[in-house]
Every structure is written in structure tokens, then in C-alpha cells.
Amino acid sequence: MSGLVNVLVIVAVIALVLVRQCSAQRISGDRRWWVLPAVLLVMALREPGLIDPDHRIASVAVLGAELAVGLITGAGWAWTSRVWRAEDGSLWSKGTKATVLVWTGGLALRAALYGIGAMLGVHQGSPALMTALAATLLVRGGLLAWRAGVIPASYGGLANGVPIRPAGRDRV
Numbered sequence: 001m002s003g004l005v006n007v008l009v010i011v012a013v014i015a016l017v018l019v020r021q022c023s024a025q026r027i028s029g030d031r032r033w034w035v036l037p038a039v040l041l042v043m044a045l046r047e048p049g050l051i052d053p054d055h056r057i058a059s060v061a062v063l064g065a066e067l068a069v070g071l072i073t074g075a076g077w078a079w080t081s082r083v084w085r086a087e088d089g090s091l092w093s094k095g096t097k098a099t100v101l102v103w104t105g106g107l108a109l110r111a112a113l114y115g116i117g118a119m120l121g122v123h124q125g126s127p128a129l130m131t132a133l134a135a136t137l138l139v140r141g142g143l144l145a146w147r148a149g150v151i152p153a154s155y156g157g158l159a160n161g162v163p164i165r166p167a168g169r170d171r172v
Helices: 003-021 035-046 056-080 097-119 126-149
Strands: 025-027 082-085 091-094
Touching: 003 035, 003 126, 025 126, 035 126, 056 097, 056 126, 082 126, 091 126, 097 126
Parallel strands: none
Antiparallel strands: 025 091, 082 091
């Protein structure tokens, strides 16, 4: 794939994620939260240029730092998102003001890493960015799914799609 297509995919994914993050989103129990990160990772690994062949050590160091920033940003994003159960038993999430700060900090760190890489002469292509974005989305999705899974089901509602019946003397 060309670099332009990769850039368009990255911009589209970021736009989709940001639009979804700014509004309340229902968390489905389909357990497919890992699909988009997996697709991004496959696209990144298929492209040449993940590691700069002229500056291997510096390139791997910058990529490692980029992945670390991605993992931390994804974790911060998941922990700062509000997660709740609605009266009908459905699970919802929405980013908070702290989530915006996490995103801003992550973008600033990525820009700094890009600048450091440029100063070291490391060619940084879109595969590195897609890999870090995949790590961010994977960690965020996994932690959000875990957080949603530990929220107790509402009384008489559904727990993982199974009706909850009151136990013992609470039964009517």
C-alpha cells in the first residue's frame, strides 16, 4: 500500500475513535474489541519501513518508545473513561475531561518522539504510527471490556445476556 493510503487509514481511524469517544457509546458484549487494532497491526507489519535499515538501533529504540507511549495512552484512556450500566442493563462509556488530557499528552509525546527520531536521522514511516495506534486501541479496548465486565448487573437486569433472578428470600 502507498504511504498516502496509510495516512488516510490512520486519519480515518483517529477521526472515528475521537468522534466515538466524545459521545456516550454502548459497550457491546460481542468481544470483538480487538478486531480494529489487529487489522491496523497486520497492515503495519505488511508494509516495509517499520524499522529504518540505515539506523536499526535508533529506529528500534524510537519504535519501542512509541509503543510504550501507545500502551500508556491506551491504559490512561481506558481508566479515565466513565463506564456505567443503564437502567435497562446495558453498559455505556464516555470519555471525560481527563481523557482529553491523556490524548493531548499522548499526542505531545508522540510528536516529541518524532522530533527525536528526526534529529537522529531515523526515517519514520506510517507503519510505526499504525503499530503504536494499534497498541493504544488494543489496551484501551481490553481494559474497557474488563472494567465493563466487573460492573455488577442491575437488580432484575441482565448479566452477560442472562436474566438475573433474586436469590433466596429476596424472591417474590
